[in-house]
Amino acid sequence: MPRKFHGLKKPKVRQDWSKENLYNLSRATIPTAANKTFFQQKWLAKSITRAYHNPHVREGTWTRMFDRRLPAVVPMNYRYLARHDGSELASGRGSGLTKLSAKASGKGRRGDDERPPEKTPYMHMAYHPLERRLDTAIWRALFASSTRQARQFVTHGWVKVNGKKMIYPGYLLNPGDMFSVEPDRVLYATGARKLKTKSNRSLQHKVEPRPTSRSRKVQRKSDPENEESPDATATTDSAEGSGSVDKLPDEYEDPKQTMKALRLRARQILDESKTKLSGKRQQELRLFARSVWKLLSKARGEDKTKSKFIIPVDESVQDLEATLGEIIAKIPIDDLPKEETKPADGSNPQARADDAYTARKEAELLHAALARAQENPIDARKPYATPWQPREYMSAFAFIPRYLEVNQNICSAVYLRHPVARPGLAEVPTPFHAETSALAFNWYLRRR
Amino acid sequence: MPPRIHTGRLPQQVPAQCVPSSQCVKAAQHGPARSFHASSRAQTRLRRSMYGWLNGPGAVFREPMKGSTNYLGAYDKSGKLARLRLLKRDAEENAEDEGSKELETEASIVQQEIDQGVSDEEREIRAEQRAVARQEAQGGANGENPMPKERRSDLRPYPLNSNFRSQRVLSEELREEVYRLVAVKGEAVSAISARLGIDMRRVAAVVRLKTIEKQWIDEGKKLATPYSQSVLDMLPKTPLVRGVRHPYPHEDINDLPVHPRTRAQLFYPTSESRQFTREDAAKVFDSSLLPADKRIAHPQLIQYEKWALEDLPREDQQARREKIEQKEKAQKEEREREEAAWKERTIRSVPGRRWDFVFQDISAENVGKDGRGRQGVGYRYGVPHQDRKRGLIKIPTRVE
Numbered sequence: 001m002p003r004k005f006h007g008l009k010k011p012k013v014r015q016d017w018s019k020e021n022l023y024n025l026s027r028a029t030i031p032t033a034a035n036k037t038f039f040q041q042k043w044l045a046k047s048i049t050r051a052y053h054n055p056h057v058r059e060g061t062w063t064r065m066f067d068r069r070l071p072a073v074v075p076m077n078y079r080y081l082a083r084h085d086g087s088e089l090a091s092g093r094g095s096g097l098t099k100l101s102a103k104a105s106g107k108g109r110r111g112d113d114e115r116p117p118e119k120t121p122y123m124h125m126a127y128h129p130l131e132r133r134l135d136t137a138i139w140r141a142l143f144a145s146s147t148r149q150a151r152q153f154v155t156h157g158w159v160k161v162n163g164k165k166m167i168y169p170g171y172l173l174n175p176g177d178m179f180s181v182e183p184d185r186v187l188y189a190t191g192a193r194k195l196k197t198k199s200n201r202s203l204q205h206k207v208e209p210r211p212t213s214r215s216r217k218v219q220r221k222s223d224p225e226n227e228e229s230p231d232a233t234a235t236t237d238s239a240e241g242s243g244s245v246d247k248l249p250d251e252y253e254d255p256k257q258t259m260k261a262l263r264l265r266a267r268q269i270l271d272e273s274k275t276k277l278s279g280k281r282q283q284e285l286r287l288f289a290r291s292v293w294k295l296l297s298k299a300r301g302e303d304k305t306k307s308k309f310i311i312p313v314d315e316s317v318q319d320l321e322a323t324l325g326e327i328i329a330k331i332p333i334d335d336l337p338k339e340e341t342k343p344a345d346g347s348n349p350q351a352r353a354d355d356a357y358t359a360r361k362e363a364e365l366l367h368a369a370l371a372r373a374q375e376n377p378i379d380a381r382k383p384y385a386t387p388w389q390p391r392e393y394m395s396a397f398a399f400i401p402r403y404l405e406v407n408q409n410i411c412s413a414v415y416l417r418h419p420v421a422r423p424g425l426a427e428v429p430t431p432f433h434a435e436t437s438a439l440a441f442n443w444y445l446r447r448r
Numbered sequence: 449m450p451p452r453i454h455t456g457r458l459p460q461q462v463p464a465q466c467v468p469s470s471q472c473v474k475a476a477q478h479g480p481a482r483s484f485h486a487s488s489r490a491q492t493r494l495r496r497s498m499y500g501w502l503n504g505p506g507a508v509f510r511e512p513m514k515g516s517t518n519y520l521g522a523y524d525k526s527g528k529l530a531r532l533r534l535l536k537r538d539a540e541e542n543a544e545d546e547g548s549k550e551l552e553t554e555a556s557i558v559q560q561e562i563d564q565g566v567s568d569e570e571r572e573i574r575a576e577q578r579a580v581a582r583q584e585a586q587g588g589a590n591g592e593n594p595m596p597k598e599r600r601s602d603l604r605p606y607p608l609n610s611n612f613r614s615q616r617v618l619s620e621e622l623r624e625e626v627y628r629l630v631a632v633k634g635e636a637v638s639a640i641s642a643r644l645g646i647d648m649r650r651v652a653a654v655v656r657l658k659t660i661e662k663q664w665i666d667e668g669k670k671l672a673t674p675y676s677q678s679v680l681d682m683l684p685k686t687p688l689v690r691g692v693r694h695p696y697p698h699e700d701i702n703d704l705p706v707h708p709r710t711r712a713q714l715f716y717p718t719s720e721s722r723q724f725t726r727e728d729a730a731k732v733f734d735s736s737l738l739p740a741d742k743r744i745a746h747p748q749l750i751q752y753e754k755w756a757l758e759d760l761p762r763e764d765q766q767a768r769r770e771k772i773e774q775k776e777k778a779q780k781e782e783r784e785r786e787e788a789a790w791k792e793r794t795i796r797s798v799p800g801r802r803w804d805f806v807f808q809d810i811s812a813e814n815v816g817k818d819g820r821g822r823q824g825v826g827y828r829y830g831v832p833h834q835d836r837k838r839g840l841i842k843i844p845t846r847v848e
Contacts, residue, residue, distance in 0.1 A: 008494035022449060023498045026520055028608055069708060075700035078745050082753035084728030086739075123609035142679055161847045168475070168843040176649070177847065178656065183672040190675060204510075376674040388674045388683070395512035396520055398682040399605055399614030402699065405650050407657035408676035410664055414653035422703070424611065430607035 002055070012051035013431045015139060016146030021043060030433045045439030049432055053127040054136060054147060057170070060128070064390045066444045070125040072421040085345030086326040114253055118424030121434060125421045126441035128428050131403070132418065134161065135169035136177060140429070141406045142398060143181045144189045154188075158182040173415040180412035186381075191384035200378050205390045261366070401427050508716070512682045516595045517614060521604030535596045535747070596798040603684060614684060618654065619699065621688040626651055626656035636773070644745050645697020702744040748772060 004010075013028060014021050031048070033041050051061070057065075089096045130136055130377035135150040138159065144150035151169040153159050159166055161179045172181065192202040326424055376387040405422075406413040419427035430437060483786045505527025512518050524530050551569030567664075603613040618626070626644065629635050630651065641648040664671060673790075689695040726739040741750055751772070757763045758830055798805040820830050827833070835842060 008492075008498060019502055019506075020498065022520075023501055023506065025606065026506065028503065029607065037567070072702040072706040074705045076702045076740055078702055078744070078746065078749040079753055081744075082750045082757060085730060087723045090724050098475075124611055126651060130628065152597050165846050166844075166847065168765045168841075170841075171843055171847075172845070178653075180702075183670070183675075187672060187675055190679075197846075250613050266456065266623075289659045360631050390512060390675075390678045394508050395518035396509040398517075398603065398679065399519075399616050400683060402615050405653040405657070407623070408662060408679050409671040409673060410657065411672055411675075412657055414657065416647070416653055418647045420705070423702075424609050425613070425615075427611055429611055434611060436608075 002051075008009060014146070015052060015054070016134070016148070017391065018146075019393050022396055023391050025431060028431065030435060041259070042439045042443040045432075046443040049430070049436060049440040052431060054130050054133065056151065057130065057133070061170075063444060065129040066126075067129055068441075068445055069420060071128065072120050072122065072125075074120075076420060087254055099129070117338060119424040120421050120423050122421050123142055123434055123438040124426030124430055124432075126417050126437055126444070127430065129172075131401075131414075131428055132172045133164060133169065134159065134171040134173060136174055136178065136413055137413070138181060138381065140401055141179075142190065142400060142408075143186045143406050143413070145394075148191055150346070153181055153185055158185045175415060175417045178412055178414045180410065183411045185204070186411045187382075187388055188384045190391055190394060191388050194385045198380060198387040200380040200382070204385075233448045259435050265443050278396065284377045398427065401429055403427055457831070487677065500552070512678065513595070515681070517598055517603060517682060517684055519603060519605040519614060520611075521607050522598065522602035530598050531599055531602055534599075538652070583671055598684065616698065617680070618650075618684045619685040619687050620680060622686060622698075623658060624652050625688050626654045630655045631659065636747075638746065641701055642749060644695065645701055647699055647701055648745060650699075658734045702746055704740050704744055707737060707743075 002012075005014065006012075006018060006024070008020070011024035011028070013025050031041070031044050036044070050062070054062075079154060102420050109323055119301070127445050131140070135147050138144050138150035138153065139147045144153055154169040155167055156173075157165055157167055161171065161173070161177055163178075163180075192204045195203050197200040245274075373387075379388045380386070401419065403415065403417050404413050405416055421427065432440075505523070508523065508527055509518060509520075522529060522531065524533075600613060601610075603615075604610065605614055606612055612809065622644075626640065626646065629640050630637060637648055637651050639649050640646070646654075649818050661671065683702075686696075688696045710733050712733075714732060718728075726741065730737040730739040752765065752769065755768060760768075794808055796807045797834060798807070810823075812824075815821045815828060819828045834840060
């Protein structure tokens with residue numbers, strides 16, 4: 001392990017998602033060759049590429065793994081194969097008719113492609129045997145934030161291969177092997193870090209100020225559409241927020257807010273469809289609103305004493321959500337047009353029916369929002385910030401090579417085949433220029 | 449001995465309480481005394497420039513971009529999206545006659561295809577694919593998402609390496625569809641692979657993983673849904689296109705591995721009049737090498753295409769296809785039966801308390817002439833086992 005892993009003076013690109021690495025990657029250049037001998041060029045190329053391609057594998061081990069035969073494939077067009085038997089390439093003066101050869105060479109998806117065939121970047125495949133390693137594959141599948149972390153997961157026993165615990169990070173995956181990492185570990189590795197051990201808050205958002213309640217109110221006032229009653233606007237606001245993806249984080253933020261919205265929603269359903277709902281439904285809804293209110297007041301009391309209301313409230317949100325779901329299921333559906341949602345007008349029967357419809361619709365939206373909140377709950381006991389959100393700078397490193405098939409839901413992936421080079425594309429992800437890769441490959445050829 | 453200081457080098461007004469020492473002199477020369485706390489060490493120039501980049505052009509990478517990938521290759525030096533600039537330029541250039549141009553190109557493509565003698569069925573498929581691609585591009589440009597679609601160069605996470613780009617992954621809906629077609633409807637993996645343009649191994653893996661996912665749901669085990677959603681948002685995806693029989697393919701399904709025998713350049717003289725085909729060429733490289741037609745993953749597609757070229761009626765083509773499929777199925781069953789019979793014959797399993805003991809006949813000749821043959825089993829005189837040597841780690845080579 002080098003002393004300066006993310007040094008800025010002699011920057012090395014590493015296999016991880018840190019901001020230092022991103023910065024080093026952004027300013028990486030091709031090393032100058034003009035003032036170096038060929039041996040020096042090769043040495044430098046080897047040293048910078050090895051710093052990326054698993055430096056934890058000892059050099060001796062790696063040189064034994066190295067293979068100068070680099071795997072490659074050529075995509076074939078079955079339509080072309082059906083039309084020609086291969087003799088067309090030797091027609092004319094022995095190298096194919098000019099027009100035909102142009103066609104044959106452009107074996108892209110369209111036969112009429114006139115571009116010359118792309119070259120196969122063999123040299124980028126110099127480190128392909130290392131991609132077979134279990135720790136590298138875990139990192140490539142986006143289950144860990146670095147190969148070192150992936151390695152730790154393996155040695156600590158969080159990783160299974162084909163359903164059996166595998167504790168060797170150097171295990172070489174075979175085509176068809178399935179590896180799975182414990183989902184909680186994956187969420188920890190890829191999620192935002194916590195501000196403090198005891199809280200659920202994220203470290204990466206502490207700088208940004210949250211919108212205060214006053215500023216939110218100002219926003220609502222400025223909205224020209226919902227200006228009739230402050231109560232109604234507030235509730236529709238929350239319902240809309242739950243519907244769209246943009247406002248989701250807000251919805252997650254505070255279970256207390258969610259509950260308040262829930263109570264208002266129930267009351268609004270009650271108000272708007274008073275004429276439509278049966279007495280029993282009304283009773284249920286009232287009971288529901290009251291129970292939410294009780295829970296809120298209880299949370300407030302605890303807040304004053306211990307400020308640890310998060311977990312109990314979160315658990316009970318699930319119960320409440322289930323109750324609301326039941327109540328919604330009992331509200332009758334109206335087969336009325338939904339385009340027009342006019343403000344409530346007691347005298348008009350059409351408008352009343354509309355109200356019932358919108359009430360049901362909004363209640364459903366709320367139900368969905370709660371389900372989502374349940375999927376990504378706030379829990380201070382977790383080792384990562386909750387609700388879960390991706391770690392900063394992750395998106396710049398997020399790609400999954402084609403030799404893996406990943407199912408993120410169960411944090412498992414299948415190693416389909418060994419990585420190969422194909423025209424215009426090398427499947428081993430490497431941040432270096434082709435020249436550097438070629439020099440490194442040359443270093444490992446025994447004659448230097 | 450006290451340190452010797454030349455009085456001539458001392459400044460004129462030395463504070464009265466300060467004992468003349470080298471430190472005191474330094475403080476007097478450099479103004480305010482430096483802090484001795486490690487935490488408040490002054491940032492180096494390199495660190496300052498790093499934070500300058502992270503808070504300037506690099507700030508865009510902190511959070512994922514909504515509805516798009518967010519790679520280093522998509523931005524210029526100042527941290528601006530390269531494709532946005534291009535989009536602006538394009539919009540200025542061809543503000544008018546876009547629709548007519550599009551129709552024109554479509555017509556010209558169709559005409560070209562007719563000239564080339566592409567079959568009707570084939571033309572339909574291609575037209576469908578073009579329509580889907582166009583729809584996608586438009587949806588990216590002016591649908592609900594204002595961000596234009598990524599170009600190929602925008603998908604480069606490593607700016608120096610132009611030969612690597614982030615490739616598309618299967619979207620959640622497409623995976624679900626693959627699972628439905630294979631596991632629920634029971635269609636053949638190869639047929640699904642050819643239709644959707646997904647590698648056969650990938651189709652099998654998707655089904656395998658989806659099966660486990662369903663199992664988890666049944667067991668009430670919690671899925672990593674928030675992780676899944678946000679990771680898939682960061683990646684380029686192949687969407688599920690409904691109502692199209694031949695959607696845009698996900699990947700090349702007929703990859704021909706480069707055989708090591710074909711790496712050498714050969715000079716093979718042959719008569720001019722000879723019809724020298726791929727099959728002959730394969731034989732020249734190696735007597736046992738098969739031609740490309742037989743080494744690709746879906747050789748049956750070539751046959752189907754040949755029938756289409758012969759202008760066979762569709763019903764005939766269908767009948768022949770079914771015949772071939774049945775034949776293959778029968779062959780597969782036969783192979784499986786033979787394997788099972790062989791196992792029955794040669795392998796004997798004795799159930800134990802914890803483990804089953806498996807016995808299989810081996811031949812002592814398998815060790816070969818030098819006694820080190822891979823098939824050889826057991827202790828051989830003069831050939832020591834390596835596995836007790838110091839420093840040799842015994843990592844398993846496969847997990848069943």
